[in-house]
């Protein structure tokens with residue numbers, strides 16, 4: 001394992017009480033994580049998992065993903081986990097959130113291959129829980145919780161896109177609180193994903209980083225960019241539009 005720098009070790013140990021981002025260690029035991037990993041290895045023998053690659057100037061999106069519809073059909077134990085984790089996530093966040101109506105997005109399994117990463121973004125939904133299934137070198141979530149200037153009633157607007165991009169510049173990032181969360185089996189990260197700027201650092205191990213991503217939102221939530229963002233995140237075909245699919249092109 002790579003040794004953490006002293007500064008990063010401090011960042012990690014101070015993470016327990018950050019508003020907008022919580023860690024639960026050992027949410028699953030190593031044996032439970034292994035059982036999931038074995039069932040996913042079996043899954044991969046029967047089904048192709050698409051590789052999504054969207055190059056970006058800084059950190060690109062490069063990962064494989066099993067979407068929620070396929071999980072519901074073929075991986076019932078993971079679907080059950082998504083349903084049974086709800087009270088924990090509601091309790092930790094103190095928010096009356098529910099699983100997403102969009103089944104493709106609700107629960108995903110992300111496989112970040114060696115050299116893969118996940119670009120900087122905010123989530124479309126209010127709360128996201130990431131459950132790490134294994135430990136790899138690199139692949140840390142780098143996050144700035146509670147770090148967004150949200151435009152009321154216009155969160156999918158082009159203007160919101162400009163504001164969000166502005167906040168990624170170093171001079172602004174210094175105003176935020178940086179959290180670095182290394183992947184470790186059974187570790188659960190719960191964040192207010194629509195207010196937390198986050199990304200996944202490049203995986204430097206020779207094996208995939210594997211995690212389960214579970215999304216929740218308020219019952220009345222709507223997201224206007226649903227179709228564009230879904231094809232960007234889940235289809236291995238080239239993404240045609242040039243602009244960021246999180247925001248409207250008008």
Ligand SMILES: O=C(O)CCC(=O)C(=O)O
Pocket residue numbers: 110118123128130141198199200211213
């Ligand atoms: O793979 C991860 O750890 C998180 C990815 C993520 O941020 C997301 O799926 O929205």
Ligand SMILES: [Fe+2]
Pocket residue numbers: 121122123128193198
């Ligand atoms: Fe995310």
